[in-house]
Amino acid sequence: MDRVGEKDGRIVHGYGAGPGGGPVKVLILDNYDSFVYNLAQYVGEIADKVVVKRNDEIDVAGVRELSPDRIVISPGPGNPSNARYFGRCTDILREVSNETPTLGVCLGHQGIVHAFGGRIVRARRLRHGKTSPIRHDGKGVLRGVKSPFEATRYHSLVAERKSLPKSLEVTAQSVDDNEIMGVRHREFPIEGVQFHPESILTMPGHRIIENFLED
Numbered sequence: 001m002d003r004v005g006e007k008d009g010r011i012v013h014g015y016g017a018g019p020g021g022g023p024v025k026v027l028i029l030d031n032y033d034s035f036v037y038n039l040a041q042y043v044g045e046i047a048d049k050v051v052v053k054r055n056d057e058i059d060v061a062g063v064r065e066l067s068p069d070r071i072v073i074s075p076g077p078g079n080p081s082n083a084r085y086f087g088r089c090t091d092i093l094r095e096v097s098n099e100t101p102t103l104g105v106c107l108g109h110q111g112i113v114h115a116f117g118g119r120i121v122r123a124r125r126l127r128h129g130k131t132s133p134i135r136h137d138g139k140g141v142l143r144g145v146k147s148p149f150e151a152t153r154y155h156s157l158v159a160e161r162k163s164l165p166k167s168l169e170v171t172a173q174s175v176d177d178n179e180i181m182g183v184r185h186r187e188f189p190i191e192g193v194q195f196h197p198e199s200i201l202t203m204p205g206h207r208i209i210e211n212f213l214e215d
Contacts, residue, residue, distance in 0.1 A: 024213060025049045027068035029058070029089055031076025031107050035154075038198040039074055039105065042209045055087025060095045070101050070213060073108030075196065079120055079157060080111035090115045093190070101189035103141065103212045106155055109192030112183060117165040123158040125177055131201050134181050136172035141191050141211045142182065145204040148175050152199035159183065159194070189215065 024047040030036045036052065044050045051066065055076075063071070071092070078085025086107070093102065093115040104112045110120045133148040159180045164170065172182030172193065181194045191212070197205035 024069045025051065025067070026070045026072060026213070027058075027063065027066060028052045028072045028074060029087075029092065029108070030054050031074050031086060031089070033074050033076040033107070035196065035198060036074045039072065042198050042206060043072060043213070045206075046210060046213050055089050059088050060091050063092055063096050063100075068100060070103070071097060072212075073102065073104040073111060075106035075108065075154065078107070080107060080114040081120060086111050086114075097190050098188045101212070101215055102191075104190075104192035105198070106194060106196060109183065109194045110155075110157060110159060112185070112190055112192040113159040113164065113168065116167050116185070117163075118168065119160040119163040120157050121160045123156055123177075123179060126156045132177070132181075132195075133175040134172050134195060135175055136182060140171060140184050140215070141193070141208050142171060143211055145207055145211075149202075149204050151181070151195035151197075151202040153195050155194060 026047040080086040134151045135148040136142045168183045183192045197208040
């Protein structure tokens, strides 16, 4: 069953407009995560329609039929290499996200790395509810955001730097332990962030979501 949040009659002006300049429809792929509705709330403050689907509720054909303007892949438990945790998200990343702008958060970020050939490994230090200073390239979803900034981290896995595929570039890193905190596809409209923009302790979180929706 669809879980839909919609602001009746609201049209986004100036940013976040769909391909034809109209309302934005955002699909959030929920990896069975307790943070997903915080993320949906942030997105819903800008988008006109937010559709949340569990990662095993919708496939590539279903996403194409829904025809969202943006896709967000949520945080969640486990390793994205295991479909038990990541559902159909890998297929969607490989077959839909080349044409539909996609943002991966935490597990979603790791899933981007996995989908394009990188490895996900244990972090040097576990980070659950901890903040770190993040330095970044100031582009894409991070444009207009000061560097470094403080961000909330909830993860024990990270993208392995030495196996990062050439199709992805590192956009952000943690200052304290030098882990990859962001990636961007060099050709497709795909970005990932390891930290949680929806956390109240990630001060530029709203700006990061706005940047994604207005690209």
